[in-house]
Amino acid sequence: MDILLSALSQGAIWTIMGIGVYITFRVLNEADLTTESSFTLGAATGAQFLLLGMHPLLAGLVALLVGAAAGAVTALLITRVRINSLLAGIITMTGLYSVNLVFLGRANISISSQFTLKSMIAGLGLPRNVDTLVIGVVVIAVAVAVLGVFFRTDMGQALIATGDNPVMANALGIPSAEMTMLGYMMGNGLIALSGYLVATDNGYADISMGVGSIVIGLAAIIIGEVLVKNVSLPVRLLTIFLGSVVYRLLLALVLMLHVNTDHFKLFSAVILGLCLSIPALQQWFSRTQMRRSVRPQPSGGAEKTSSPADVQAVSAPANGSASASVSAAVNASGVGTSVTSASTAGAEVSGVTEETRTKEEQ
16 A cells, blocks of 8 residues: 555656656657756756745746746757757756756755645645645646646647647748747746656755656656547546556566666666557557458368360260360360360361271272
8 A cells, every 4th residue: 555655646746747748759749858957957946945945836936937948948959050859958958967066056955854845735634645645636737727728729739730740830820949949848847847846755856866757757658648548638648647656656566576776777768668669569469460350261172163165065076085085185184174175176086087087988
């Protein structure tokens, strides 16, 4: 029960990051590596403002805005400087490492004694992990509600169209560059907010806490898509929570097997690889089943018989020797010999018979 509760609480706060990754990975069809640095950026800025005495809700809003700014930098490199999206994410991620160190002041800082979101609901007397679950569920509900309304607007539809086909979007008068920037800002803002929530739950912010975060986000998205198919966009965002919880349970199973913690990232990558390969394996299985269903069945072994026309054609000569010769000719040529072949054989036999009669008269 404790393992399930821990998976639910951790999955809830990491789902926010999964939703942010979904915007760039599925809506814009881009793999944004800014994720790993913007996650740490949200944790670092939020923790630092908590140390300065800022209200936890305002600190979360600041983390959201700072993450959106990081996404805007990556989008500018893509749309204005024409840098490949993968390289643009790497450039921003590298630069943010130093920025995060500036915000933190050192490798890690503790906020366990500060007034945080968990302190705000401490009066409810919730058990450990349940308070984190409540915070995560509330933030997920707000994010899904806002995004569900946004993607029904003209701007939201324009953002989806830009991700589907930027060239066609430009042809329809949609400013694809601005839509790309908006998508990157929304995605990285939610990722930074998730980093802030994780730092609040852990009680500290660390410079390396964002390493591998994109793996967790992608795993949550893929697992949710495999488990639940053909749903609307708001429901699809909610399935990320399901995928995140399942991913956490898989990691808990790995820990229960007493695997060396140094190999934990390796197992995380293996789990992600398996999750990403599930759609391909399903397609392969479907194609195999289809080939088996349309494979031609072997014949029953019925032998062909000659037609009555063929039999009548080869029985025309009356002479016994001629009939035997024609039968031999038919058997040699196989069952079902054509009428033309049989007639030719009969003509040759008749010629031999007439020649024999002429010699006897002489």
